[in-house]
Amino acid sequence: xxxxxxxxxxxxxxxxxxxxxxxxxxxxxxxxxxxxxxxxxxxxxxxxxxxxxxxxxxxxxxxxxxxxxxxxxxxxxxxxxxxxxxxxxxxxxxxxxxxxxxxxxxxxxxxxxxxxxxxxxxxxxxxxxxxxxxxxxxxxxxxxxxxxxxxxxxxxxxxxxxxxxxxxxxxxxxxxxxxxxxxxxxxxxxxxxxxxxxxxxxxxxxxxxxxxxxxxxxxxxxxxxxxxxxxxxxxxxxxxxxxxxxxxxxxxxxxxxxxxxxxxxxxxxxxxxxxxxxxxxxxxxxxxxxxxxxxxx
Numbered sequence: 001x002x003x004x005x006x007x008x009x010x011x012x013x014x015x016x017x018x019x020x021x022x023x024x025x026x027x028x029x030x031x032x033x034x035x036x037x038x039x040x041x042x043x044x045x046x047x048x049x050x051x052x053x054x055x056x057x058x059x060x061x062x063x064x065x066x067x068x069x070x071x072x073x074x075x076x077x078x079x080x081x082x083x084x085x086x087x088x089x090x091x092x093x094x095x096x097x098x099x100x101x102x103x104x105x106x107x108x109x110x111x112x113x114x115x116x117x118x119x120x121x122x123x124x125x126x127x128x129x130x131x132x133x134x135x136x137x138x139x140x141x142x143x144x145x146x147x148x149x150x151x152x153x154x155x156x157x158x159x160x161x162x163x164x165x166x167x168x169x170x171x172x173x174x175x176x177x178x179x180x181x182x183x184x185x186x187x188x189x190x191x192x193x194x195x196x197x198x199x200x201x202x203x204x205x206x207x208x209x210x211x212x213x214x215x216x217x218x219x220x221x222x223x224x225x226x227x228x229x230x231x232x233x234x235x236x237x238x239x240x241x242x243x244x245x246x247x248x249x250x251x252x253x254x255x256x257x258x259x260x261x262x263x264x265x266x267x268x269x270x271x272x273x274x275x276x277x278x279x280x281x282x283x284x285x286x287x288x289x290x291x292x293x294x295x296x297x
Contacts (some may be wrong), residue, residue, distance in 0.1 A: 043157025
């Protein structure tokens with residue numbers, strides 16, 4: 001059995017998925033399998049994957065599901081992964097040629113049951129590092145950012161660990177829950193080994209979730225409120241918990257939840273966040289309307 005599963009949630013990304021596949025073909029180690037979770041694509045993703053099944057030098061598994069969002073695709077992936085380690089490579093990103101070798105070697109040399117896995121660097125296509133590097137040999141995602149760390153990072157989890165924690169919830173009519181929900185829970189119990197090596201090459205797409213955040217807020221208020229409740233409870237910094245309360249209030253106004261103070265695990269902070277949360281709601285509403293107007297012209 002392979003050591004690592006690379007899983008890729010895909011929704012109408014046939015135009016970029018081939019680049020991900022080609023980068024896996026160039027790996028200096030084939031100690032992995034590739035799991036593609038097709039989240040209801042309507043393009044030719046299925047046909048493209050079928051063409052790779054017979055020619056690839058590594059195992060490919062393909063699962064098609066009804067469109068439910070990125071977090072649902074992660075739920076499906078975790079249910080089907082059997083290798084010791086796993087990592088998500090998005091369908092618009094790809095891996096440096098030695099990424100698998102770096103992951104497996106680092107884990108063989110330094111891995112142990114005390115760690116949830118390891119965390120490495122994201123780089124742009126020009127090979128510049130996104131954000132800061134790691135200064136310690138171990139960290140949690142929460143601690144890294146709370147102590148001034150910046151930029152997206154690539155996490156490789158032990159499958160045994162990730163399966164210990166609750167699935168991402170699904171809210172009817174919504175397609176988004178922050179993936180860091182699960183990571184925050186894991187941070188309470190485990191640390192991650194750090195590796196200052198690039199594990200993924202990131203190519204942010206104009207229609208990707210990172211570039212559609214205001215619309216994500218507006219279309220998925222229950223998912224965002226759920227995520228903010230977790231952050232309000234677990235984040236070590238008061239300033240971040242307060243900011244989460246502001247976002248929580250905004251999301252609850254969008255969904256018209258009149259019991260949001262009662263549901264809050266930080267009631268005093270939530271009361272203090274009422275005015276800024278309302279202002280954030282109005283700002284998001286304005287951005288959505290402005291963008292819609294621009295799209296019509």
